[in-house]
Amino acid sequence: MDDRFQYRGDREAYSAARVRALEALLIKKGVITDKSVDTVLDFFETRMGPFNGAKIVAKAWSDPAFKDRLVADTPKAIAELNLPEGMAGAEGEHMRAVANGPDVHNLIICTLCSCYPWPVLGLPPYWYKDPTFRSRAAREPRAVLKEFGLAVPDAMEIKVWDSSAQIRWFVVPERPAGTESLSEMELEALITPEAMMGVAVAKAA
Amino acid sequence: MLTQYEGFAMTEMMGKPDNPPRANGSLCFSSEWERTAFGMALALAKQGYFEWDDFRDELIAEIKTWEDAHPVAHSSWNYYDRWLAALEKATVKTGILDADEIKAAFAA
Numbered sequence: 166m167d168d169r170f171q172y173r174g175d176r177e178a179y180s181a182a183r184v185r186a187l188e189a190l191l192i193k194k195g196v197i198t199d200k201s202v203d204t205v206l207d208f209f210e211t212r213m214g215p216f217n218g219a220k221i222v223a224k225a226w227s228d229p230a231f232k233d234r235l236v237a238d239t240p241k242a243i244a245e246l247n248l249p250e251g252m253a254g255a256e257g258e259h260m261r262a263v264a265n266g267p268d269v270h271n272l273i274i275c276t277l278c279s280c281y282p283w284p285v286l287g288l289p290p291y292w293y294k295d296p297t298f299r300s301r302a303a304r305e306p307r308a309v310l311k312e313f314g315l316a317v318p319d320a321m322e323i324k325v326w327d328s329s330a331q332i333r334w335f336v337v338p339e340r341p342a343g344t345e346s347l348s349e350m351e352l353e354a355l356i357t358p359e360a361m362m363g364v365a366v367a368k369a370a
Numbered sequence: 371m372l373t374q375y376e377g378f379a380m381t382e383m384m385g386k387p388d389n390p391p392r393a394n395g396s397l398c399f400s401s402e403w404e405r406t407a408f409g410m411a412l413a414l415a416k417q418g419y420f421e422w423d424d425f426r427d428e429l430i431a432e433i434k435t436w437e438d439a440h441p442v443a444h445s446s447w448n449y450y451d452r453w454l455a456a457l458e459k460a461t462v463k464t465g466i467l468d469a470d471e472i473k474a475a476f477a478a
Contacts, residue, residue: 180451181403183476187458188406190475196419196466202409205416208376215395281384283377287395294385358395 212249215287215358218335220246222361223352225264226340235262235337252284260285263326264337265363270317271336272310272363274302275328282333286358293362303327313364335361341369375416382422388429391449404450411457420464428456428463 191197221243225232235242239262243252260282263271275281276299281289292298302309306323310316317323326334338360344352359365380397383389390408391398399405415422432452440447461467 176446176448176451177401177403180448180454181401183454183458184403184407184410186476186478187454187461187472188410190467190471191410191414191461194467197410197413197417201413202406205376205409205412206405208374209380209397213374213377283381283395288380288392288397289384289395290392291389 213252213284213287215285215361216353217248217252218282218285218287218358218361219353219356220248220349221262221285222337222356222367223349225262225337226344226352227349232264232337236264259332261332261334262337263324263334265339265366267339268320269322269324270310270363270366271324271326271334272302272306273326273328273334273336274299275333280328280330280333282328282335285335286361290358310364313359315365336363337361338363338365338367341367343369376412379412379415379422383426386426386430387433388426390453399450404453407450407454407457411453411460414461414466419466420460424464425456425460428459429453432456432459 188197188202192199221235224246225235231242231245234245239260242262243260263273265271275293281293283289298309303325306325307317310323328334338356340352341355344355347355355367355370357365357367360367380390397408399408411425414420415425429452432455433449436447436452458472462469462472
């Protein structure tokens with residue numbers, strides 16, 4: 166057992182050293198700079214990702230009038246927030262929000278992976294493009310959600326939204342009970358990409 | 371329409387054999403070197419040193435070679451090890467670096 170861990174540790178150190186050598190060489194030759202890696206990663210770490218969706222939903226939870234505007238005209242409502250440029254453009258330009266309610270639960274699926282509203286939700290999980298997931302979610306959403314650990318009461322309607330090149334949907338989950346005293350920032354931490362896809366609900370911490 | 375290169379590059383990989391590990395909608399790096407290897411490949415493609423698709427072909431080939439040589443779910447699997455091997459090959463094939471130069475830098 167110890168040997169295996171040792172082996173893993175060595176391999177980690179070996180790969181790390183190879184990467185350091187490669188980066189140093191590329192910088193020395195003027196191919197990239199010491200900022201290149203951070204610049205590229207900044208896009209995923211601070212500009213486009215699930216943290217944007219969490220901000221949008223937290224705002225909707227705190228401000229019912231904003232929630233109404235968000236559902237009525239999603240790009241326009243998102244433009245009110247101080248989010249990175251490009252949120253309402255490029256991949257996000259045809260974004261539409263659908264809100265869960267006491268009688269309705271929404272689920273988004275897509276027949277093409279590029280339809281995922283990733284400026285808001287981040288990059289899709291591996292199963293999202295799985296043909297079985299897609300076809301079953303369209304046909305028997307209640308059973309599929311149950312397999313995800315989400316039992317939707319029989320009395321509650323489930324609406325399935327198929328994203329397309331024209332419209333990319335995301336879900337505004339219900340605000341969990343017992344979160345009345347939380348700030349918007351604290352609320353953001355409760356909002357997962359899965360809840361915004363409708364395969365989960367938001368829960369109080 | 372302005373599409374960010376980074377976004378285009380990632381979208382291309384989704385659902386394909388070379389699609390990168392993700393957690394909670396974010397790219398998932400288990401250490402700093404993985405993040406650096408990822409960033410270098412994307413930065414080089416973005417600057418036009420090689421086509422993103424050509425790098426991906428190298429990556430897919432590296433993954434296939436590894437899978438053919440190891441049982442499924444072997445514990446030594448690491449996506450970014452394959453990524454690094456593909457990146458080194460891509461820099462040599464496109465003439466950015468030569469193989470001896472890489473070896474010498476690593477030995478230094």
